[in-house]
Amino acid sequence: MTSTPTSALPIAARVPPGLPAAELLDATREYGSGNALVRALDGVSIAFPAGSWTAVMGPSGSGKSTLLHCAAGLDRVTRGRVLLAGQEITGAPDRVLTGLRRRTMGFVFQSFNLIGSLTAEQNVALPLKLAGARVRRADVRAVLASVGLGDRLRHRPRELSGGQQQRVAIARAMVTRPAVLFADEPTGALDSASARTVLGLLRTMVDREGQSIAMVTHDPAAAAHADAVVFMSDGRLVDRLVRPTAREVADRLARLEAAPC
Amino acid sequence: MLTLALNTFRERWRLFAGAITAVALGVALVQSSLLVMVATDRAPIPAGVTGRAREELREGYAGAATLLGMTVMLSAFLTVFIVSSTFAFTVAQRRRDLALLRLVGGGRGQLVLLLLGEALLLGLTGTAAGVLVGLPATWLQARLLIALGFLPGGFPLVWDGGVLIASGCVGITVALVGVLAAARRAAKVRPLDALRDTGGAARVMTPMRWLAGLSCLAFTIWMVSLAQSADLLGAMLMGLGISIMGAVSLSALSPLVVPLAGRVVGAVLRTSTLGELAQANLRDGVRRSASTAAPLIVLVALLLGLTGTLGSLALMSGEEQRHLVRGDLVVTSTGADLDRIESVPGVAAASPQISLSMSVTARHHEANRTWRQTHYSGIVAIDAAAYARTHDLHVRAGSLARLRGRTIALGPGMAESGIRVGSTVTAAISGHKTRLKVVAALRATLENYSETFLVPRDLVPASTIATAKAETVIRLAPGTSRSTARTAMRAAGADKVQTVPQWADTRTAAQQRGNMGILAVLMGMAGGYAVVAVINAVMIAGTERRTEFAAARVTGLTRPQVIRAALIESWAVTAIGLVLGCTVAAGALAGMLAASLRAAGRPLVDVPWTLLGITTLAAFAVTGAASIWTTFSATKPRPVALLAARE
Numbered sequence: 085m086t087s088t089p090t091s092a093l094p095i096a097a098r099v100p101p102g103l104p105a106a107e108l109l110d111a112t113r114e115y116g117s118g119n120a121l122v123r124a125l126d127g128v129s130i131a132f133p134a135g136s137w138t139a140v141m142g143p144s145g146s147g148k149s150t151l152l153h154c155a156a157g158l159d160r161v162t163r164g165r166v167l168l169a170g171q172e173i174t175g176a177p178d179r180v181l182t183g184l185r186r187r188t189m190g191f192v193f194q195s196f197n198l199i200g201s202l203t204a205e206q207n208v209a210l211p212l213k214l215a216g217a218r219v220r221r222a223d224v225r226a227v228l229a230s231v232g233l234g235d236r237l238r239h240r241p242r243e244l245s246g247g248q249q250q251r252v253a254i255a256r257a258m259v260t261r262p263a264v265l266f267a268d269e270p271t272g273a274l275d276s277a278s279a280r281t282v283l284g285l286l287r288t289m290v291d292r293e294g295q296s297i298a299m300v301t302h303d304p305a306a307a308a309h310a311d312a313v314v315f316m317s318d319g320r321l322v323d324r325l326v327r328p329t330a331r332e333v334a335d336r337l338a339r340l341e342a343a344p345c
Numbered sequence: 346m347l348t349l350a351l352n353t354f355r356e357r358w359r360l361f362a363g364a365i366t367a368v369a370l371g372v373a374l375v376q377s378s379l380l381v382m383v384a385t386d387r388a389p390i391p392a393g394v395t396g397r398a399r400e401e402l403r404e405g406y407a408g409a410a411t412l413l414g415m416t417v418m419l420s421a422f423l424t425v426f427i428v429s430s431t432f433a434f435t436v437a438q439r440r441r442d443l444a445l446l447r448l449v450g451g452g453r454g455q456l457v458l459l460l461l462g463e464a465l466l467l468g469l470t471g472t473a474a475g476v477l478v479g480l481p482a483t484w485l486q487a488r489l490l491i492a493l494g495f496l497p498g499g500f501p502l503v504w505d506g507g508v509l510i511a512s513g514c515v516g517i518t519v520a521l522v523g524v525l526a527a528a529r530r531a532a533k534v535r536p537l538d539a540l541r542d543t544g545g546a547a548r549v550m551t552p553m554r555w556l557a558g559l560s561c562l563a564f565t566i567w568m569v570s571l572a573q574s575a576d577l578l579g580a581m582l583m584g585l586g587i588s589i590m591g592a593v594s595l596s597a598l599s600p601l602v603v604p605l606a607g608r609v610v611g612a613v614l615r616t617s618t619l620g621e622l623a624q625a626n627l628r629d630g631v632r633r634s635a636s637t638a639a640p641l642i643v644l645v646a647l648l649l650g651l652t653g654t655l656g657s658l659a660l661m662s663g664e665e666q667r668h669l670v671r672g673d674l675v676v677t678s679t680g681a682d683l684d685r686i687e688s689v690p691g692v693a694a695a696s697p698q699i700s701l702s703m704s705v706t707a708r709h710h711e712a713n714r715t716w717r718q719t720h721y722s723g724i725v726a727i728d729a730a731a732y733a734r735t736h737d738l739h740v741r742a743g744s745l746a747r748l749r750g751r752t753i754a755l756g757p758g759m760a761e762s763g764i765r766v767g768s769t770v771t772a773a774i775s776g777h778k779t780r781l782k783v784v785a786a787l788r789a790t791l792e793n794y795s796e797t798f799l800v801p802r803d804l805v806p807a808s809t810i811a812t813a814k815a816e817t818v819i820r821l822a823p824g825t826s827r828s829t830a831r832t833a834m835r836a837a838g839a840d841k842v843q844t845v846p847q848w849a850d851t852r853t854a855a856q857q858r859g860n861m862g863i864l865a866v867l868m869g870m871a872g873g874y875a876v877v878a879v880i881n882a883v884m885i886a887g888t889e890r891r892t893e894f895a896a897a898r899v900t901g902l903t904r905p906q907v908i909r910a911a912l913i914e915s916w917a918v919t920a921i922g923l924v925l926g927c928t929v930a931a932g933a934l935a936g937m938l939a940a941s942l943r944a945a946g947r948p949l950v951d952v953p954w955t956l957l958g959i960t961t962l963a964a965f966a967v968t969g970a971a972s973i974w975t976t977f978s979a980t981k982p983r984p985v986a987l988l989a990a991r992e
Contacts, residue, residue, distance in 0.1 A: 158448075201356035
């Protein structure tokens with residue numbers, strides 16, 4: 085095992101120095117064939133810098149989710165290359181990808197995707213157990229406490245609010261101290277107060293521990309929490325803003341959506 | 346992984362209830378069958394019984410062992426069937442959960458382990474229940490075997506702790522074997538499926554299913570075509586084969602066949618709004634429809650196919666007896682009354698057949714084996730000349746005309762025993778041992794328990810004949826009134842006077858009773874499993890449709906309308922299952938029809954209408970009740986609560 089959850093190493097150091105946390109090089113992803121051919125990604129090259137938070141925005145169908153899935157090795161690119169923490173994963177076998185999911189990646193989704201029959205504590209401990217690592221309850225509790233749920237250990241997902249469930253999901257993603265956290269609309273199903281809590285939590289993780297985050301979102305307010313925002317349209321990258329305000333993001337998005345096809 | 350398995354198991358026990366019941370049933374049956382078999386093995390043959398009684402006991406035990414062996418095989422097969430379809434369901438239902446496990450770092454092997462763990466828990470629970478149920482089941486089974494005549498009354502049961510090991514092994518093995526296919530499918534779930542609703546895992550027709558379904562179908566069609574030109578025995582064997590293979594084939598292909606048949610039913614259903622909804626659901630929920638229809642197809646095909654085939658065989662065997670005997674009446678009496686019956690006015694020919702309690706020890710030859718065996722049952726004394734006048738003789742070897750003095754002939758029951766014509770056998774008549782020469786051998790008939798040996802009447806002392814039971818074939822002189830003759834026969838001491846067709850029917854009915862008893866036990870058991878499987882499928886499908894029902898209610902359907910639409914759907918699937926099962930059974934009986942047309946010149950096919958009627962009613966009642974109950978409980982919460990709780 086290259087790393088244990090208790091390693092004191094700062095998270096940013098889990099990516100070799102100078103390399104991006106995740107990178108797509110000239111990546112193309114096509115679905116279907118013939119007349120029904122859809123090109124969800126069209127020669128995209130993008131790097132998600134280590135120790136920073138990148139948001140991906142774009143109109144529906146612009147390919148932003150596909151970008152995230154390909155970067156995380158959940159979907160395969162038709163052409164091009166994909167690198168994760170400096171490691172080539174373009175054609176990696178399932179075994180290698182499973183290993184990476186255990187140690188190098190974390191996932192947070194719009195639908196919280198917790199296992200209903202397990203308590204918050206068990207849900208968080210699950211990735212460690214699957215990786216065959218020794219599970220220390222203190223670690224699990226510390227992670228849950230860091231997302232503000234130290235008093236909800238024994239609750240099952242259905243006994244928690246949406247915001248609390250999402251925080252459990254974040255704790256589950258963070259317990260393995262992954263090099264990169266992939267987030268797909270993490271605030272999409274939350275009310276605005278819960279959304280603010282979750283975004284604040286992610287921001288803290290980047291600032292304090294140098295966590296790398298790649299996030300897809302619809303919400304300009306969510307994107308404004310990121311260090312950089314990239315915009316996609318029709319499977320291509322079309323713009324990039326650094327540390328924008330929510331208003332700037334919303335204006336850029338509105339122009340994209342109004343653009344003639 | 347085991348914790349997770351335990352959690353899932355606790356959370357989803359309702360989903361597993363049917364499979365647990367099936368495992369419990371299987372374990373109970375295996376355990377009770379083994380215990381009865383152990384008991385027959387240990388049962389002492391009482392001292393001082395006659396050789397004939399000993400032979401009957403032994404034959405009964407052998408029959409019981411056959412029946413029990415078939416019970417064990419069938420119940421193991423059906424349990425695996427139910428467990429595997431339950432797990433196929435749970436894997437399809439939990440695809441998101443399983444994909445999620447992959448997403449947070451679960452390997453393929455771990456998913457397989459998870460399902461194996463669940464199957465292990467299921468097997469353990471089922472086995473524990475089965476061991477308890479097995480105790481009364483042993484007693485019940487012994488009573489049943491006594492009632493069927495396989496075991497003597499007051500048969501002593503024994504207990505052997507060893508069967509517990511067997512029960513445990515069977516329960517757990519069956520559960521693990523049942524989960525294998527589902528585990529393989531679970532391992533193929535991709536992590537991305539957690540985020541999407543469709544994908545490769547949603548496919549119902551897997552390559553294995555295609556392969557199994559199509560190869561069985563091809564084999565079935567081949568057998569149906571072959572059966573058209575086969576002789577009776579071949580047609581019968583093929584009928585049994587067609588029933589089994591056809592059932593397996595159609596149930597494997599049911600995800601294709603059921604929606605196809607649904608289009609036909611759809612023409613009727615589309616006339617009402619609810620019917621239209623039901624028909625759309627039937628075609629959309631392929632897995633659900635197929636899992637309800639499959640056990641019905643298997644049950645109906647086996648039930649009607651096997652019963653019909655054996656029933657037709659009985660009909661033809663009766664027909665054969667009618668043709669073999671050329672007489673007007675058959676009279677049952679004691680040997681003492683024979684002379685008076687033969688001298689009734691108007692009797693042109695009388696051929697008595699006297700059942701003897703004697704033994705014959707003969708040497709059998711088979712391939713490169715030879716052994717001596719003593720026979721007790723089915724030995725009769727005849728008058729060769731009279732016998733030839735009143736029977737359509739089919740002699741395989743030798744001549745019945747030489748059956749005089751110290752001779753013996755092989756009856757139809759010994760036709761395939763390997764005793765050679767010309768050899769010498771030892772007979773024991775009334776305590777005297779005599780050596781008899783085998784002078785003739787009759788051809789085999791369709792009957793199961795025909796006469797084994799024929800000895801000349803003059804060989805048997807009159808005192809022995811006087812107390813024996815006799816059946817006499819009577820040919821009346823032209824112009825003699827049957828009713829007058831009957832009255833005269835009764836006056837002469839006859840116990841029973843029957844026409845030849847009456848006699849043939851009674852005789853075949855008695856001989857088929859054993860067969861039908863075995864069939865009834867096996868099919869009753871298969872029926873029990875089918876009920877478990879159908880209820881299981883309907884209930885699992887109903888529980889997973891809570892949100893769908895809620896959406897229908899939000900769209901404007903009332904709760905009773907939702908329940909009715911689901912009921913129409915279930916009944917349509919039931920009808921499809923029954924029709925497909927009947928199709929297989931018809932294929933099996935087509936061979937019997939062709940064989941009977943060739944052999945007898947008229948159709949002799951026993952279609953078990955009553956059984957079909959009962960099965961149909963029971964199938965509709967069971968699926969209807971299960972559907973109403975599950976839809977009723979699935980629509981209990983307010984629809985909005987269910988729809989909102991989706992994410």
